[in-house]
Amino acid sequence: MSYAKLEQRFTQLHHFAHLGAICGWDRATMMPDGGNPARSAALAELSVLMHQRLTGPEMADWFAAAAEESLSASQQISLGEMRRQWQQATVLPEALVQAKSLAGSRCEHAWREQRKQNDWQGFLGNFREVVALSREEAQIRAAATGLRPYDSLLDLYEPGMNSARLDTLFGDLKSWLPNLIQQVTERQQHETLIQPQGPFPTAKQAELGKQVMQLLGFDFNRGRQDVSVHPFCGGVPSDVRITTRYDEADFTQSLMGIIHETGHARYEQGLPLDRLALPVGQARSMGIHESQSLFFEMQMARHPAFMARLSPLVSQTFGAQAALSSDNLARLYTRVEPGFIRVDADEVTYPTHVMLRYEVEQKLIEGALEAKDIPELWNLRMTDYLGLSTLGNDRNGCMQDIHWTDGSFGYFPSYTLGAMYAAQFAAALQRELGDFTTLLGSAEGLAQVFGWLQRHIWHPASSLGTDALVQAATGEALNAVHFRRHLEQRYLG
């Protein structure tokens, strides 16, 4: 039976991906520098192998034959998800994949120095090639899927999303967010913030991080937490590896980073054990993944009721000081400040960074904007949204992110989709189970929250399409209403 052969092949790919995930984690956390050339070669060999196994000529035959086989409803869905992965991998000619990989590596590598030097012209030299190849990729994917070119890239990260819907969602945001930012920053001008006084020893921060992970239900029998330069959630669902970095002068960022990664981790740990090897049992999309980290970080952890639980743990760890009171921590963790850098942004200004990138990359891919004109548009929008000029400051403008350097166009919207999903999930959950103010105050309440996420998000995994998942969990399609209400309540309420 061809369907069985496909399941077998995807299970094999899942095992290979396991080896790659662990060796990738090791590279970021454990490997000494000298190990890198051999590790890169080994991981590249694995990529080639996996690509071959995913795109081998037998696959087309199996998919064709499986389509004629008598399958259960859940097998039909599983087949669809396998086909999705297969089509995405097979549609591009090998030569384009290689050219894009080379151009992306070159551009990314040079960018690391060019960004420091604020060297936009130098960057542009490599970047034009990346854009040209990404446009070619988008054309080919569009022809195969019937989607618009940019949408065919977006679909790699967020299946079912498209720019028409994004224009509506982001159009909604744009209509009220700049004004909200203005109101919040004015209001916060008069707040008194007390900065915690360090040092905060790494060992104690690590211990606190583990306590909070435990509180948030991270399963240490199926995962660990370590240190890396860039925090991430990696490993495999049966052994999730999250990382952080510590700053002894400031514990707040690392602690919130751990909570964010714990959200990603619980999604992975909550995926259905019996279907992990197949696409249908894996995470639904980048936006849904981000919704889980933001649910933990933004909806739960920055809520006053959670701050009231966090404050005593922090004080026990570092010794009491006024700055560690529940109220002051809450103020620190909800401070809104327009800034140049996306990754440092608060939850209120963050979407402006994403909307700006979406507009740029959408136009870039569809030919309405040329690479050389990015700084001008960037400056325009940063001035519109946040009142900040990036003229002559490309280092902190359009050169700040790694995403475009290797041609990962279509990824950025996931961040703000995640924030909107998270707010919509939180609203639905509270309608059903009661307010966070009560839920977050007790172990039973937290268990109810996790149970809801488990039932509606983690366990369904990819057995539902993104829209169907959101509809089933919240009773409505994705919209910006709940995100707006969340921000207004937290920041103006």
Add this chain to the structure above:
Amino acid sequence: MSYAKLEQRFTQLHHFAHLGAICGWDRATMMPDGGNPARSAALAELSVLMHQRLTGPEMADWFAAAAEESLSASQQISLGEMRRQWQQATVLPEALVQAKSLAGSRCEHAWREQRKQNDWQGFLGNFREVVALSREEAQIRAAATGLRPYDSLLDLYEPGMNSARLDTLFGDLKSWLPNLIQQVTERQQHETLIQPQGPFPTAKQAELGKQVMQLLGFDFNRGRQDVSVHPFCGGVPSDVRITTRYDEADFTQSLMGIIHETGHARYEQGLPLDRLALPVGQARSMGIHESQSLFFEMQMARHPAFMARLSPLVSQTFGAQAALSSDNLARLYTRVEPGFIRVDADEVTYPTHVMLRYEVEQKLIEGALEAKDIPELWNLRMTDYLGLSTLGNDRNGCMQDIHWTDGSFGYFPSYTLGAMYAAQFAAALQRELGDFTTLLGSAEGLAQVFGWLQRHIWHPASSLGTDALVQAATGEALNAVHFRRHLEQRYLG
């Protein structure tokens, strides 16, 4: 060109082995328990893949064609080493490989409990099957190689060695070792030993271990040291991972364990970088590998001149006490005590454990002994060699080791071959460079020692056969003379 295709295939296998080595290390050092089922499945998938790639039908064609190609002398040697690995992998029928793997897993798994229970009869139930399948394997390998059955297994671990030569080497040992043990133990009866008083905090032991690794030239840019239940040297040559376990009541075993593994590690780190991917650039044999760990542990580290360097480091780490004087440390580290357990044995009694196992496994494989009769022979030899009866104490007798449980017959001789190689290398090195008493006392002297090993053992890797390597390094074939002289000088001198 078929030779080039073979190089390409073995390079690919080397990359896959890299992934397996790192994921295997991770399993022993980092992985939480819950990660094991998925890890095992992923590593099993990798084994299947590697076996397929090593034994695919194209390989026979390539080897046949390469034999007709015009190759350089070094390519000829490389081809020979590739063929050796390939033949060893292809000669057994799949069904036998699977049956042995299953029987071995079953026997090993049950043994963990049966050993604790001293349940020889229970063990025998599974073990008979392992023996029968290993005999079958030996017959098939013997038919393919023209070697005697047992020798065809020995050849997997120590190419070029055979039981005729082992009988001579071990016959030599047997003629003087029991008497030497007697003399040493009588002489040591009157020594005063001072036991170091703990506790010795793990963090401090770890720091001391790193200092000593640095002293011994371990390259931390291409390796690391961590903790595992069973110490080992793993990873890959460009990133060698050694492990230890700590006992806060006694630092001596862990410290010497680290030195032992550092010997293994320097061999791996010293292999020729430009040939690492091919069999010809990999470690020569298990005996030669063990010779490097024993060179570090027995020849260098337990030498009085090294003890004089170690003692101040130990005192600085833990605070001064009489037990940590150079002389007392040397006495602790050269204490000879006949005992039941091989892995706890000192360097003088150790070979008796190995000779006994060699005699048993050689007879067992060639049908001169049945599994049920092992305890009787074991007791006889333990009484002969060490004056210890194991009657009714199989737990500390023939059931103590893991090696036979999965049918790894032919491995045990490597340990004592390693000890003899190490003594012979140390003698040749000192003839050339001067005495250890001087060499081990300075950084330049140590650098000379490492330079000698690098030139004669590490860098040649498998470009010479085992015998040729030993002959080139020492000017003579392997013999027991230097090992005897080493023991007599250290323990009776």
